[in-house]
Amino acid sequence: MPFEGIGASVRRKEDVRFLSGRGNYTDDINRPGQLYAFIRRSDRPHAKINGIDTVAAAKAPGVVAVYTGADMAADNIGGLPCGWQIHNKDGSPMAEPPHPVIAVGKVRHVGDPVVVVVAETKQAAKDAAELVVIDYQDLPGVASLRDAIAPGAALVHDDVPGNICYDWHIGDKVVVDAAFAGAAKVVKLDLTNNRLIPNAMEPRAAVGEFDGHSGDYTLYTTSQNPHVIRLLMGAFVLHIPENKLRVVAPDVGGGFGSKIYHYAEEAIVTWAAGKLRRPVKWTAERNESFMSDAHGRDHDSTAEMALDASGNFLALRISTLANMGGYLSTFAPCIPTYLYATLLAGVYKTPVIYCEVKAVFTNTVPVDAYRGAGRPEAAFLLERLVDACAYDTKMDRVAIRRQNFIPSDAFPYQTPVALQYDSGNYQATLDACLEAADYAGFEARRSAAAAKGKLRGIGVSTYLEACGIAPSAVVGSLGARAGLYEVANIKVHPTGSVTVYTGTHSHGQGHETTLAQLVCEQLGVPLGQVDVVHGDTGKIPFGMGTYGSRSLAVGGTAMVKAMDKIIAKGKKIAAHLMEASVDDIEFKDNKFTVAGTDKEKSLTDISLAAYVPHNYPIEELEPGLDETAFYDPKNFTFPGGCHIAEVEIDKDTGIVEVVNFVAVDDVGRVINPMIVEGQVQGGVAQGIGQALLEHAVYDDSGQLLSGSMMDYTMPRADDLPNITVGTEITLCTHNPLGVKGCGEVGAIGSPPAIINALVDALKGYGVRHIEMPATPQKLWAIIQGGTPRMAAE
């Protein structure tokens, strides 16, 4: 048997299905008698709804029903809940205005659902939706953070003064201010983290079904966490008990965070299916993805570093405005707080840190986690600020990092912003990356490029992130309304094949392969005999889903614990069959042996005996070889590393070519190197997209200007370089696999590497900072002598 366990780059089990057109995505599912829902959405950023005339639409051919927010209110349908409560500086809870499934009285962003038309065909529903007359009274809108907090700004929610959702802080301001007062040098940088639109390639979709005989509901949906959707929608929105509601998330075509949240459409199709006693399907058109999928990032920050005369970091002080959009999405409040501010120590031993965050409502699509979720914002701010420190103090960019790194012998390391890092070696990832990128040889390449009329630059980012969300008690104390453990149920079948039921969800990560490799490793079962089942509340005991690079660290550990139980029970059965003491039974390579003898039983012998026994200690041991385990992590995991970007700017056009990109990451133990490399490359592509191309643009009133793939620049094959990936491993110390997580490191480490490289390329032009996306137009203006937004302080 070829080696298929931990460390093998086995080819993915799911690929033949996907490559043959046999994937089963939500829009591929059609149920007998199915109807189609089309949602008429607000085309206004902010308006009062004076009336809705649905008479003509209701009479249109093929139309079965037309629903408004009033119909939902009449059925006592609840609003969409928020899963995280942040408290203000003064201890009071955040503002948490209602989030109706279908707008009631007022629309608060372009894309807000206003009317639902259900018809026999998709086209009939869409045609009829055009016949609905909505009497809007436009209100002034606010889109940008600065406009929303300006005195006298229009209020997104009448009862939320100043549009402030919360005003939160972390760290000791008095101590930090004192450190600044005594500092030899203070470096200040204002910066924006540009708003992004996730754009998973599969648009969201949902099919609701009601069984009139049993009274059971089924929802098929494009979700990263079906159990969470069942809990939120069942308990808070539709009031359906969980024994009557099954949520299935089949193959899902990418998520990147955007498919974590409980969305209006899931509740709409489930509710309508119950009312109409027929299945109801909704599939987003891409323009709906742009105006209804939760967006990402959108921060405005002021960052200051206090340094001593030798360039040692003394204190960090941050003030951030974070855009929440028109309503609170499921996890929105925790992103700019506990997934952002707690990461501001980064890889540095800065002794004291203070960060305050104001979360702000605007007339834009709700903002929530997008690949990296808070950590990219922290990494961009910190790695840009460190480069600004080098710039202002005329120190070397690499030397100032090394000097301030947390040393490799300082772990476990307690940061001043709550987290305790368990392991890491930042010198090692930096050294390996400098070597792989031939950093030492760069100046010769800069000169060669200059001879061709190109401006060449190199940028370094040494980032850190936190994964494996989350220790339930810790996040509970921070405002999470649910614990975030994980579950695995592992069945060894009578003839020795294995099914893994995991509460995590794969939407591109390759869990069907990676998780099966854990079974190969621990139970010695060949990969071909292991199936991984995910995404169905009808099959899996429970689970919190996949996000925050948690699937291996939390879900994988639950599997290890379940397999430990299987081995422990197998030993008891083996001891009985081989007439030995349990203490003398050993398990290795799929075999139970009696120590010091040649007696052995395979796992299959044991599983057969466990299910269909002739000779079994049934009084002492229940039959079956089927174990469930839960794992609540002890701490977060802390992947980190170094990314180096090398860029060339065409002086005449401002067009950037990323000529080299190297990532050396510490993701803990690697289960499948091929998959890890692919995850990092994909993350880096999204990070380069953020740095150079992507930007969700609103006009001042809240009209979405980048509302299609013709307006929003998605990275294409010829925008991106080859991406060299390396790893330098330190093991996580608090989970048995030693894994940390690799899904988001690419998107977290890469944006500052790109911008640092561009600033380096343009150092002859007096540029200290460039806002993302660094478009050709922006760079061309700098080269032409235009004033960059942030001149040197």
Add this chain to the structure above:
Amino acid sequence: MPQVALTVNGKQHTVEVENRTLLVELLREKLGLTGTHVGCDTSQCGACVVHVDGVSAKSCTMLALQADGTSVLTIEGLAAADGTLHPMQEMFREHHALQCGFCTPGMVMSAIDLVNSHPQGMTEKQIREGLEGNLCRCTGYHNIVKAIAAAWPLMHGKAAAAE
């Protein structure tokens, strides 16, 4: 309603459609061939690419009626009858050129046409430019480019790697 007669994956079909029915709707909804995907509404993403008379076409940008009398090949028709994968499918698997799988059918169909139309060989730049019409959000394209370069000699029956 008008009728359209076409061959899909070697099989004759005569289907009633509306004038406005798109080829992708015919494939997915009338013939149940859900391997071809719809990822956008502006002809940008290429998830819907199929071959019409041997040439790649975005099936979301073509009316079903325009396909009357043509022979259409979709991702479902690519592997041999015994399940042997097309070299492009095999190289996508070998080089981990897919993650979520949603863009994959269109990506594979585009890639085959790209390789077919470059019998003299392809540079990496040509491959990247040739993929302009297909979006992937998962892979960063790195492994897709590698897979296409590896499929070229297999498809053109040459042992040497693409130049």
